[in-house]
Amino acid sequence: MIRFSLRACAVLVAVTGFAMHSLPALAGPTEDHPPIVNDFAPATVSGVGGISLANLAGVLNYCVDVNLVSHQDGDAVQTAINAKTGATPPDQRGNVDYAVGTAGQFIVGGTTSTLTRLEAADQGKICSAVLTRAKSSI
Known part of the structure; x- marks a missing residue:
């Protein structure tokens, strides 16, 4: 014979009722939120000349990481410019x-610009300019 305790049933109902009503609240609002997008202006080839050497080294790292500059072309330059700037x-x-540079962003005159919102071809042009400037800076 199975015995049911009224007290145990009351506790079970109270716990499951509490859990059903409080778990969605703990999870946060269920409404959709737009993704966070940076407000930075798109980077330009002309901006490459105005960035610091440490930022240049970071942008070169970004370019190598996303395969817009080959490891063969970029790694030795990256190592040399990192040693020169103490960037790492x-x-x-x-x-x-x-x-900031490794995130694909320039800082020119206190203004941040980004490569990440550009088409691949435009990013490639900027990365070529970054590699050229990096080579001339070591």
Whole structure:
């Protein structure tokens, strides 16, 4: 014979009722939110001349990472410019300009521009200019 405890049933109903009503609230609102998009202006080839060497090193890293500059062409230049600028110090503190560059962004005169919103062909033109400037800077 199975016995049911009224007290146990009341606790079970209370717990499941609480869980059913509180879990959606814990998960947050269910409405759709638009994706976060940066507001930065698109980068231009002319902007390459105005970025710091550490930012240039970061952008070169981005270009190699997304295969717009080959490892064969970019790695040695990347290593040399990193050594010259100290953009990637061994103490893991890093350089903000370098970090911004690795995200595909320029900082020119306090204004940030981005490569990421450009078509691949336009990104390729900028990456070619970045490689040329990096080679001339080492």
